[in-house]
Amino acid sequence: MELAERAAVGIDNARRYTSQHAAALVLQRSLLPQHLPEQSAVDVAYRYLPADSRVGVGGDWFDVIPLSGARVGLTVGDVVGHGVHAAATMGRLRATVRTLALLDLDPAELLTRLDDLVAQDSDSHAEGGPIDEALGVTCLYAIYDPVSSRCVWASAGHPPPIVADASGSVALSALAPGPPLGLGGLPYENVELNLSSGSVVAFFTDGVVEDRRTDIDIGIDRLAQVLTWQRCPLEELCDRALSDMPPGPQADDATLLLVRTRRLGADHVADLELPPEPTMVAHARTLTERQLAIWGLSELSFTASLVVSELVTNGIRYATGPVMLRLIRDRCLLCEVSDNAHTAPHLRRARRDDEGGRGLFLVAQVSQRWGTRYTSSGKTIWAELAIP
Incomplete structure (x- = not known):
C-alpha cells in the first residue's frame, strides 16, 4: 500500500513537472518573435535553443525593432533562472524594451529607464513577496542607422557583440558592460562604431559560448572564428556557430542573433539646410x-509637400537656428525635419475659431506614422508616407 502511494505521488509530480515545462516552453516561444520584419538596414538570422528538458526553459529573448529614419533597434537579453516565472519575466521585459525603443531613446537611456523599472518592481517584492525574477537580468540594446552606417549600443551586464567587418577582420566590441538590471551602481554608457556595409554582428547569450565544460573566453573565441566566414549566408553561419557547441544536454538556453548591415546609398537620401x-x-x-520626380514618386508630391510644409513651418517658427530637411526613399517615403529646439510639438484639437494648431493634425492624417525623437543638438520630427 505504501509503495503504491509513493508511486502515485511520483507519477503526479512527474505530470506536474511535464505540464509546467510544456507551459513555460509554449509561453516563451509565443513571446519571442516568430517572423522578424524585413528591414532595409539589416539582414537577420537567428537561432534559439531551449535548455534541456531536465532543466527546463529559461528566459532568453531577442528582438528586431523598426525605428524612425530607416533605423533598426536590436536587443538580446537573459533572465536568471528557468521555468514559467523566467519565461513570463522575459515576456514582460521584452515588451518593455520594445515600448521604450519606440520612444526613440538612445541605448544607454533605454537601459537606465529599464533598470529603474526593474528596481521599482524588486522593491515591491521585497516585503515578504516572491523574489523578482527580473533582478539581475542582463540585456544589450543597439541602434543601427543605415544612412550614416553608425551603430550605437549599451549593455546591462550582457556580453558585448562580436563584429566581423566586410574585410573579414573579427573583433570583440570595446563595450564595457554596465551592471545587470535592478542592481544599481555605475551608469550605462553608449559605445559608437561605424560599420562598413556587409559587416556581420553577432549578438548572443552566454548559453552560446559557455557551459560546464567550456570557459566563456574559449566559447567567444570559437564564435569569433566562425564569423571569419562572414561572407557565407547568415543561416549557414548560425548553423556553423551552434554546431560547435558541445554535444549533450545544455544547462542554459542558447540564443544567437546574427545581423548583416546594409547602407542606404546617397541616391536614396536628400538633405537640405534651410535658414530660419x-x-x-x-x-x-x-x-x-523635384526630388520625388527624380525618384519616380510624383504621385506623392502633393501629400509630401503638405507634410514638409507643415514640419518646416513648425521648425522655423520655434527654432533659433537652421532647419534641416531630409527625405529618405526606403520601403516608404520618410520626411524628417530637424532643429535645435528641445520642445516637442503636440497633437491637439483646434477649435473652430483657432487660427492655427491644425498642422500636425493634417500630418497625422496623411502619414502612416509620425513622431519626434531627441538628439544631442535638438529634435527631429518625422513622418512616413506609404509608397503607392
Whole structure:
C-alpha cells in the first residue's frame, strides 16, 4: 500500500513537472518573435535553443525593432533562472524594451529607464513577496542607422557583440558592460562604431559560448572564428556557430542573433539646410517635388509637400537656428525635419475659431506614422508616407 502511494505521488509530480515545462516552453516561444520584419538596414538570422528538458526553459529573448529614419533597434537579453516565472519575466521585459525603443531613446537611456523599472518592481517584492525574477537580468540594446552606417549600443551586464567587418577582420566590441538590471551602481554608457556595409554582428547569450565544460573566453573565441566566414549566408553561419557547441544536454538556453548591415546609398537620401526664414518653406516644397520626380514618386508630391510644409513651418517658427530637411526613399517615403529646439510639438484639437494648431493634425492624417525623437543638438520630427 505504501509503495503504491509513493508511486502515485511520483507519477503526479512527474505530470506536474511535464505540464509546467510544456507551459513555460509554449509561453516563451509565443513571446519571442516568430517572423522578424524585413528591414532595409539589416539582414537577420537567428537561432534559439531551449535548455534541456531536465532543466527546463529559461528566459532568453531577442528582438528586431523598426525605428524612425530607416533605423533598426536590436536587443538580446537573459533572465536568471528557468521555468514559467523566467519565461513570463522575459515576456514582460521584452515588451518593455520594445515600448521604450519606440520612444526613440538612445541605448544607454533605454537601459537606465529599464533598470529603474526593474528596481521599482524588486522593491515591491521585497516585503515578504516572491523574489523578482527580473533582478539581475542582463540585456544589450543597439541602434543601427543605415544612412550614416553608425551603430550605437549599451549593455546591462550582457556580453558585448562580436563584429566581423566586410574585410573579414573579427573583433570583440570595446563595450564595457554596465551592471545587470535592478542592481544599481555605475551608469550605462553608449559605445559608437561605424560599420562598413556587409559587416556581420553577432549578438548572443552566454548559453552560446559557455557551459560546464567550456570557459566563456574559449566559447567567444570559437564564435569569433566562425564569423571569419562572414561572407557565407547568415543561416549557414548560425548553423556553423551552434554546431560547435558541445554535444549533450545544455544547462542554459542558447540564443544567437546574427545581423548583416546594409547602407542606404546617397541616391536614396536628400538633405537640405534651410535658414530660419519663412520664405524657405516654399523652397522646401520645391525641393521635395523635384526630388520625388527624380525618384519616380510624383504621385506623392502633393501629400509630401503638405507634410514638409507643415514640419518646416513648425521648425522655423520655434527654432533659433537652421532647419534641416531630409527625405529618405526606403520601403516608404520618410520626411524628417530637424532643429535645435528641445520642445516637442503636440497633437491637439483646434477649435473652430483657432487660427492655427491644425498642422500636425493634417500630418497625422496623411502619414502612416509620425513622431519626434531627441538628439544631442535638438529634435527631429518625422513622418512616413506609404509608397503607392
